[in-house]
Amino acid sequence: MIAWTIVQIAVLIWAIRMLWKYYAVSGGNKFGLPEPPGPYGLPVIGYIPFLGSKAHLTFAKLSQKYGDIFQVQLGSQKVVVLNSLDVIKEAHIKDASFAGRPSSASIEIFLKETTTNFSLRTGDARWKFLRKISIKALSMFASSRNSRLEAVVDEANEELHAELQALNGQPTDPQQNIFDGVAGVSGTIMFGLDFSNKDSLLKPVVSLGQKLSTFLAVGSVLDSLPFGPWIMRHQVKDFSESIRPVVQIVDKHIKEHLVHCKEEDDVRDIADAVALAAKQTPADLKQQLGLTDDQIRSIANELFGGGFTTITESFRWAINLLTAFPEIQERARRELAEVCGDRPLRLTDRSNIPYNEAVHLEIFRYSSLTALGLPHSTMDDTTLRGFFIPKGTTIFSNYFAHHYNPQYFPDPDSFKPDRFLTADGKLDADKAQLVVPFGVGKRRCVGENLARQELSLFIGRLLQQFEIRQDPSNPVNIRDVLPGLNRGPIQTPLIFNKIVL
């Protein structure tokens, strides 16, 4: 009896496999093309049990067998994974169908709880309009020709450096100090907050980044199983409760800007810029896009959210890596001293410090913070590399796999800034282009310039002031990362020795 049941199950599995294969290769679609290949999973849950906590690594391994483009079934979600820069560019730069965002449970809950209107919204006319406003608002700070960002980072650094100096070389976990410094900058450029006021913004934001990263993680039960939101109801409640105070407090800051801003000359910060954009948008366009003034203004909220954790985590990666490789730290500091002397680094110096720029590129590559980017979704039936991809398919771009591809980055597990320099010590522009931490194409990160400049000032000025060493009893860990959508670094206590000039 048992043997008979086993035979029946085996035949059933075989039949399902054959049907799936038949459907995939015979082309049940208008293009007559197969869907991308991929591994089989279990009934109902698909490939979820084999994904592990680091999906980018599992996907990188699968790509060795199935190629640059393959698909996996994660519960009820069909996911296509793109594993090389060429195929990622082909999809995101050339084909507008890939500019959507999935309507997964986690994203739906996030959209419901926040005033988010474009970063996790599908690529429609409203998204396009809000993205344009964001880019214009951000350009106010992120331009190497104006020094507004420098002045704000100067102020943050004053506090950060004083806190580190006061430790007198005692090992410390710098996470909170970095968090405060980045929050000071974000609070000022987004909402014009006085630095002494930043705590009102900070408290509710603490730990939200990691929660968000876990909440949106690939292959979560929440997104993949039909009753996911019910099974995960406690986590959903916890997430919603931690996000609400942040939304409220940020809304409060945005509202304070409404009264102030009447014309371009009144613009002091991003919240002003978006408040003005809301005022200047013709009523019929707002109606056509289904947008209220509140929704336009809440861009400031989104930019704050999008930039805060990513910059904090990248800064922490930078400090950890520079501590793990003291000779690289020393060489970067020497170059800063040669170019800047005793004065603080300026953004206009960046073209004269190729080694420091190479170090930053290698930090972005090695950390690959957003290993799988943000999820995209196809807005129409489309094709890629001879495969059919139906409308509504979730797309992940494995930036980690690209950044660790030995064809582009020989010996990828080693931290080697020199890989971005030419034989005569200049920055190799072609190699620099290959590092894509901000994504590519139509949904590429809008905060890229701001992030690059802010990090450059934070890291460069820290190196000018401090020698960073590891605590011998607690060595730096650059191999492991926190689980979740972001590859968050593990923080160990570090020693900050003030350099006496």
Ligand code: HEM
């Ligand atoms: C080191 C820092 C940062 C990294 C590594 C990073 C990375 C990314 C990535 C990979 C994406 C997804 C691109 C895609 O979907 O294809 C993205 C999107 C986005 N980022 Fe960033 N980002 C950073 C900083 C910032 C900053 C400072 C801001 C705001 C001031 C920001 C705002 C956004 C927004 C609004 C989007 C959504 C764009 C859209 O959907 O059209 N990011 N970022």
